[in-house]
Amino acid sequence: MTNMIGIHSTLNLYISDHSYTLAPANDNQSQSLTINRTDSQVSLSSPGPPEKFDRSVSNVAGILGIITLLKSDYLILIQQVTNLFKTAVYTPSKFAVYPISLEPNLTLLENSSERYLLSVLKVHLDHAIGKMFFTYQSKLNPNDPEPWNLTHSLQRQFSSKTSPDQPLQPWKESDDRFFWNKHIQTKLIEFATQPHGLEASKFILPVIFGFLEFKSAVIKGQRFTFGIVSRRSRYRAGTRYFTRGINADGDVSNFNETEMIFTTFPPNYNSNQADAGRKNFCRAGFVQTRGSVPIFWTEINNLRYRPDLKIVDLPESLEAMKAHFDQQISIYGDQYLFNLVNSSGYEKAVKDSYEKAVRNLNNPRVHYTYFDFHQECKGLRFDRVQILIDQLHDQLIEQAYFSQDLSGASSNPPSKTQKSVVRTNCMDCLDRTNVLQSALAKWVLTFQLKQAGILEEKESLDTYPDFMFLFRNLWADNADCVSKSYSGTPALKTDFTRLGIRTKKGAFDDGVNSVMRYIKNNFLDGPRQDSYDLFTGAWVPPTSDSQAGSLRTGHDEQLFKGPYDRPLIQLVSSYLQSSFGLELLEVLTSFVQVMLGVVIFFLIFISATFTKKRSWKLAIISLVILSIITRYMMAHGMEFVNQPRLQSSKTNATRQRIVGYNGPSSRCFESSRHGRTRINFELFDKFVSSISSNSNHASAPFLARKTPNGPIGALQSSSLANNQSIIDEDKKKRLD
Template structure:
């Protein structure tokens, strides 16, 4: 279906009353005005778009991402720079490289309240990610689904897959205007952007030009960071859900080079195990694992799987978690609930990746492909050709792959499945002989492996904060010692990022995707600025820093005492040891948790299910610790009940904010 295109470029005017976006690429179009005081949206004729008194603010605006509301003001987010990533079937695909935030208020931005500055910083940090867009092609929807759309041409926001319309919340005011006013022309201003990956490269196979394209689409539902978003929610949305589409465009026989009239597509999906489960950070390398058996667990899992069946057809669930040790409980819980599901179009297959591919025998991923081969053949792939009114083949099912993170093992499995399908597609269109594979074409395989490895790194950075592990195998087809060293470095970086930096990253996700919205000037928003941990907890890092400083001074500065140095080191070393011990005993209170949507119900879960031995949660409240904590802004018990000093619900947030305000007074 042909989409009605969005405006590609604007001239942006402003005065004290409004921002006005004037389409720059064509004449006769309407201009969009947004009132700064009220947020009122209007479409004006081009002649009245820049009345006297307006100043030209920007000459190159390449799209409106949307409007976000923070605690004290609303802001318009615009694209100021972009970079073309490729041309897909004649449609340019762009990546954002610079987004700017324009305040709706006319107040001096240098005097913003601290809360507003903090929230604005979260948004700016999130917008440093790169987002993908197209002005005339629906990048959020896979090829096969686009073929099924019929009727009159519609604007991109009307066609976009709701899961991958990343800025849907930011565009809500414009969408409401389109629906309520009946003026559909605003659709040309509503530009969907996607958080994911896009890569397209051209090469030759047997003298025919081919383009290989890899597109990954990240869901905006239950979006977030590695340990702070796990499992499913009550609606059946799962963490780190990604749809990956591999498209192969091939020249038709007898056509000139670059025809690319044969279009082959294959879709795979990944997502967290669809149960209520979590890993609670506690400064240990392996967090506490807990599987929460709540009344809605089975329903959430069923809703998730039913949605997948409706969207993609038959589901082949491939779980790569370990069958022993730390991961065993989540595997058993997954299989327990799968046994209760009456879903004939859903199959489950467990493949213990680490056991089967131990000793770096990664080629044994072929064992998994042999097990699911019949399903891959049955599910098929998408095949269409230019000039044909209907697709020649359609994909009737997908492989849904998961490990614990849906990153490293999942990447290896998905790339191997994608290569197997690619061989089959090339044989089916007659380009390859029976038994021939792309492995014999070194240039093509180099391109294929690097595309999948780059794709893996991008997904991993968005979720875990670092590049993917095991990409040496994805890039070269072999596991190496250098790859093991790189994985070790990335693992350390993940540990640091996930324990000490992911809280603000998660808050950024929640703000931009609309999972948290502050009321103007609310006490709930102000409350996030206060560290309500007990004073003793906050004091321990200072003890560590001071102890290290004094030990260094004793070792490096001239001595003015005859006392043995060992006593000096013993005193400060003892304090250092006590502080470090205290921090690791109370580990969860030093983790960077999200402040906007606190994980109170997860961190302090005490219901049915499975839990590893709880660590890093303190030694309990004895009489001596109670007396020590009296000097804290909140008692230890209050702090725990409030969930890291942040409220779970709107009412508790307001209560918390008022409490913090009273204590300051």
């Protein structure tokens, strides 16, 4: 049995003006963890509560981490959890954020940059509900041979065992790619690596981000469980259009490892039964991966349904792809690449560039297969993905899967191991990828059930509709979860995943979700991308006093200015804010709101006078205005997109380099910088500028609320002015 250090499952928090102390609630012998509020230093203290404290909070489920913003560090605690499937797996259901700085909460919130960073932190924590999972390094079931580290597949966990005499620290044994909160655990990890800090490892809780669900099933009286664990990589994490392709380190966007786990139970199985009494008890795991096409490419939002596409051959292109596949091969073995993008039209450039890069890589362990999904499956025949599986039948048989017999001794070596992996991609690595992954999982599970003696050699899972209902819905739920994290909406084509057929209702739902993707990806994804960059450490706040001072006054262009100049939007937005003190909505940029307001006004006016004489003239005027507004928006499309503000992040640095690349090797479907047409709006621009130049009075102050000396109020409310930093920056420039 591996000697694994356990993680404290319940903590009591003691708050004073000088420190936060977290004491194990169920272990009076273990040391407490103390965080000094003066310098954020971490230390271990004697067991139990401190001698003096102002108040306490009981039953804290764990420490998510300590995040550094501009004016303070913040302690993020998991306040409530939900236990899943009556096992040792938990998911956070409520977070609490405590400022470590001694400054009053309202003072911290007076800084517009700090408010914005807190607001995007709240965006991420809200989004993480139901998508973060962890264990306290406990067994999934009482009879499992080892504690389960969720960051690892079953096969990696077995192969990474070390000497039983060596105490293992859970965070050290975790897979760095899927240790989602590792960046904000840095302070605790640094302390735990010191000679006197080993006990701090009991407070470090590795969390994965993705999907986890298990189902119980019965076929022919044989009970078994099957489930899916999808682990999202913390490297190059982000949203659909702001993270595409690869970076120089070999990290690709939207990389997910999806493992299907299958466990059989003996007849009359009792979870409290002793190891020696177990018979016919085995478990198996099958891993697939997905990730963006590993070349340098991006799609540039410009309000058009299909953004501009740009693909470039940077000097480090081949090295980046080599780094990516070298890592994948070292972890999973041979790579079977399934490319599902279109062979013509908009996506053809991605296909051709990918194939060229794979040829140049010339790695015998990288096996490329192309499948034109939309052409092969046209007419809603998504079942035809079986053609691809049949084509690679022999390779998939050789690939195998992880299998371990748990009968009798609990440390039996695996009877099979997975020797390679299928890496699937489409453009987004979402909808088409989901269809293929679920079809491949069904094929493998059928094979596993036959190997376990549950199915006969010629039997099919389709003859068991009750089970297929569970199976399809589980994979559809996984598809929706992965899609929401990347695109902001549920996956498309899930009617086929859930029902096994394509339906008209499913096609209609896909249309609705496509429209929602368009809206979110153009007008909402800026703060979402910032939230990923902030939480995962892709963007780190500046440390020098001079930089911090600049940020507090809103001058730092690199922090808050987007990759494209947007003077007109900033002028109109600043004018509205200063004149009316409005809290601008995040759903649309301020200028779009102005234009829509004009249209709505004219439509209302027309409806009120529709029956009057010459009302057709007003209708024509409205249509002309609407036409001008639409043309202006299309001509300046990129200026209306809600861009990320944390522009110094690695994620956006790579994207901006691709966007700005004009070398001879660039291949793209790219319009001009401001759209495919250019309209002369000089008079309108001058009018707006003249209005804005007369609005030098101070903007309305942030509506502060009385906040207790507890979790900061900013994370309990959605009323933060997310646009305040840009507004303050623009106003200061005009005042100067």
